[in-house]
Each structure stands twice: as structure tokens, then as C-alpha cells.
Amino acid sequence: MEVPIAFFIFRRPEETARVFEQIRKARPPKLFIVADGGRTPEEHEICKKARAVAERIDWPCEVKKNYADKNLGCKFRVSSGLDWVFKNAEEAIILEDDTLPHPTFFRFAEELLKRFRNEPKVTHISGVNFQQKNSKFRSDASYYFSRVSQIWGWATWRRAWKNYDVFMERWPEIKKNGLLYKIFRDPAIADYWDYRFSEVYSNRDSKNPTETWDSQWVFACLVNGDLAINPAVNLVTNIGTGAQGTQTKSGKEKRLSNIPLTPMEFPLCHPEIIIPDEVADDYSHWLVWGINRTLRQKVISFLKFRLPYFYIVLRRIYRVLR
Numbered sequence: 001m002e003v004p005i006a007f008f009i010f011r012r013p014e015e016t017a018r019v020f021e022q023i024r025k026a027r028p029p030k031l032f033i034v035a036d037g038g039r040t041p042e043e044h045e046i047c048k049k050a051r052a053v054a055e056r057i058d059w060p061c062e063v064k065k066n067y068a069d070k071n072l073g074c075k076f077r078v079s080s081g082l083d084w085v086f087k088n089a090e091e092a093i094i095l096e097d098d099t100l101p102h103p104t105f106f107r108f109a110e111e112l113l114k115r116f117r118n119e120p121k122v123t124h125i126s127g128v129n130f131q132q133k134n135s136k137f138r139s140d141a142s143y144y145f146s147r148v149s150q151i152w153g154w155a156t157w158r159r160a161w162k163n164y165d166v167f168m169e170r171w172p173e174i175k176k177n178g179l180l181y182k183i184f185r186d187p188a189i190a191d192y193w194d195y196r197f198s199e200v201y202s203n204r205d206s207k208n209p210t211e212t213w214d215s216q217w218v219f220a221c222l223v224n225g226d227l228a229i230n231p232a233v234n235l236v237t238n239i240g241t242g243a244q245g246t247q248t249k250s251g252k253e254k255r256l257s258n259i260p261l262t263p264m265e266f267p268l269c270h271p272e273i274i275i276p277d278e279v280a281d282d283y284s285h286w287l288v289w290g291i292n293r294t295l296r297q298k299v300i301s302f303l304k305f306r307l308p309y310f311y312i313v314l315r316r317i318y319r320v321l322r
Contacts, residue, residue, distance in 0.1 A: 003110045003155070004030035006085045008078060009097040011038065013049040015239055016097040020054055023095065026106040030062045032092070034081035037068040050097065064088060078213040079166040086158040091117070098240025099153040101127055104264040105235040109155040111268060112143070112229055121274055123160035123221050124228035127153030127236030130256065134283040139232045142268040144277040147183065148284065149221050149228040151214045153236030163220045166213060171201040174223050183222060185278065189285050193222070195308070227276055233262035256288060 005028040009016050023031070033054050038044030057063055066084050068077060085092055093109045095101060105127045116122040128150045131137040174180070175198065180190040197219055203210040221228065238257040285291040303311040 001026050001028050001106060001110060003106075003113055004028055004032060004085075004089050004092050005106075006032040006034060006082070006089075006092045006094045007054055007097075008034045008081060008095070009047075009050045009054050010036045010077075011043055011046045011050060012097050012240065013046065013053050015100075016050045016053045018239065019095055019097055019100055020056065022101050022103060024056070024059065025103060027059045028061065028093075028106075030064070030089070031057065032081075032085050032088070033063065033065045033067075034077070034084070035065075035067045036072055036074075036077040037070045039071040043071075073211055075166065075211050075213045079164070079216070082161060082164070086161045089158065091155065091157045093155040094151075095153055095236075096240075098238055099127075099236050100239050100261075101153050102235045102261040102263055104266075105153060107266065108142075108231060108235060108264045108268070113155055113157070115270075116229075117157065119274070120159070121225070121227055122229060123156060123163075123224075123226040124149040124217075125155040126150040126228055126230045127234075128259075129231050129234040130259070130284050130287050131280055132234070132259065134280065134287075136279050137277075137283065138279075139277070140269065141232065141271040142264065143229050143231050144271065144280055145227045145274055146230050146281055146284070147222060147227065147276045148281065149214075149218050150230065150284075151217065152238050160221075160226070163224055164217060165220065166216050167204045168197065168201045168216050168219055170223065171197050171219070174219075179223060183225075186282065186285075186291075188291050189282075192285070192289055192291050193218075227274060230280070231264060233264060234259050235261065235264060237261055 005023055005026070007020070007023060033051070035047065035051050035054075038047045051067065055063070066081055072080065082094070085094075091113050093106065093113075109125050109127065112125045116125075122145075126146075126149065130150075175194065180193050181187060184190040184193075196215055200210045200212060200215045237259050240257070303314065
């Protein structure tokens with residue numbers, strides 16, 4: 001293996017150990033360890049245990065550490081950590097302490113990092129596949145292209161990360177131009193991302209900012225017309241739904257966690273053309289983000305995204321009447 005790995009950890013020593021064991025087997029020549037600090041003295045002690053696990057290097061490896069003395073939160077710890085990684089590397093495979101990879105994920109990511117290194121249309125390589133129950137999904141290739149970047153085990157290049165902006169300063173202009181409605185054929189999907197990006201942007205400077213970094217990455221890739229790669233089988237599973245989980249807590253995300261891993265077969269079979277798989281993307285939006293799931297959810301989505309103030313009033317009335 002020649003590509004460096006960036007390993008993001010926090011307060012989960014047991015999960016960290018499971019993911020680190022797969023990294024140890026892959027034996028990367030360079031390992032970036034990025035760690036957030038605890039919010040309390042007790043939590044900081046748990047963070048120290050997780051750091052000790054990630055430092056159990058027993059193979060020839062250059063190790064670089066970026067440890068926060070205080071808690072930065074998911075938004076700024078991950079974004080600043082990736083800024084640091086790509087100041088020191090041209091490309092990297094990125095894993096968090098709750099993203100458990102199949103051993104073949106590393107070869108898959110490394111081969112595609114090399115193949116698409118100079119292809120500006122491709123900016124993201126994912127390890128997850130959510131198409132297991134999609135009867136319409138067909139792929140003769142080892143992977144397909146998507147408009148949306150999934151971040152549970154992924155890889156990218158410095159050339160792509162340079163477009164990232166945690167504050168999404170371009171959003172007002174993009175929203176005004178209606179670009180999302182030109183990108184997505186389904187207006188319900190465009191409605192969702194319009195709402196999501198507006199939420200992240202409007203809370204960027206508040207006392208309680210939206211604690212996310214990945215919506216900004218999706219935004220950066222979407223507005224530049226970039227594409228992501230998703231494997232035809234699932235190579236990474238999320239194991240972070242326990243008591244120590246930080247971001248993965250909702251019922252939706254629990255449903256997507258612990259999906260069985262399937263080995264990738266080699267040599268890879270490459271798609272003939274670089275275009276997004278609309279069928280797979282529609283299903284992912286249905287499964288992952290709940291878009292167009294049921295008639296009730298369609299109505300809720302319409303109110304929430306098209307008539308947000310009316311939606312808020314109805315929610316308040318509903319809570320009073322419950």
C-alpha cells in the first residue's frame with residue numbers, strides 16, 4: 001500500500017480498536033491521526049485511551065498527530081483536520097473511529113485514487129453501498145458514479161479538497177440562481193438540499209452552529225458539477241450507534257448502520273462512461289434522507305421545504321394538541 005490514511009478519533013476506544021486493526025493489516029506508509037478533545041475531564045480521559053489505541057503502530061510507518069487540547073466539535077475538528085491532512089498529502093483515505101472497512105476497501109480506494117487522479121470531474125471515492133434492497137439497481141461494473149458524496153469511509157485528493165468551505169460562502173449566490181433544480185431531475189431532492197444548505201449556512205455564525213462538516217463537502221462537490229464513486233458492494237459499515245456515538249443517533253442512521261460487508265473482486269471492472277447512476281441516486285435519497293418515502297412524508301417534505309414558516313406553525317399546533 002502506498003496511499004496515506006487519515007484516522008479521525010474521539011472518545012470510543014473499543015470502536016477505535018476495531019477500525020485500527022484493519023488499518024494495521026493494511027500497513028499504510030503514512031498515518032495521520034486526528035483527535036478531538038474531551039468536553040469534560042472525565043471525557044478527556046476516555047479520549048486519551050482512544051489515542052493510545054491509535055498509536056499502537058507495529059509496522060514501518062510515518063505517523064503524524066493532530067490532537068486538540070479542547071473540544072472543537074465535529075464541524076471544526078473534522079474540517080480543520082482535513083485541511084491539515086491535505087497540507088501534508090496529495091491524496092488520502094479517510095476513516096473515522098466508527099467506520100469499519102473490509103480489507104479490500106483499501107485496494108479499491110487506492111486503485112481509483114490513481115486512476116482518477118487527474119480527472120477533475122471525479123472528486124470523491126466512497127466505501128459504502130446502500131443499494132442492497134434496490135431491485136432496480138444494476139451494475140456490471142465494480143462501481144458507479146453518484147452526484148452525492150457519502151462519507152462513511154472515503155478517499156479524495158488535495159485538488160478536490162481545496163474547493164471545500166466550511167462556511168459555504170457561495171450558497172446565497174447558488175440558491176439565487178436555482179442551480180440545485182438544474183442538477184436534480186426530481187424537485188423533491190432539490191428541495192431537500194436547498195433546505196439543508198440554507199440551514200447550515202444560516203447557522204454558521206450562531207452560538208449554536210449546525211454541528212456538521214459533511215453537508216459542506218456535498219455542497220462543494222455538487223455546485224462544481226463533480227461526481228463521487230460508490231462501490232457496487234458495501235465495503236464500509238458504520239458501527240457508531242452505541243452510547244458513545246456522536247453524530248449517528250437518529251433512527252434513520254441506525255437503520256443504515258452495521259450493514260454487512262462484502263469483499264470487492266479484483267481486477268476492477270470499470271464503467272464505460274462517467275455519468276451518474278440516477279436510479280441508484282434516487283434510491284439513496286429515498287433510503288438515506290427519506291425523500292419520497294410515503295405520501296405522508298411527501299406532504300411533510302413539501303411543507304417543510306417549500307412552506308417552512310407554515311410548517312413550523314403546524315408543528316407547534318400539533319404539539320399543543322398531542
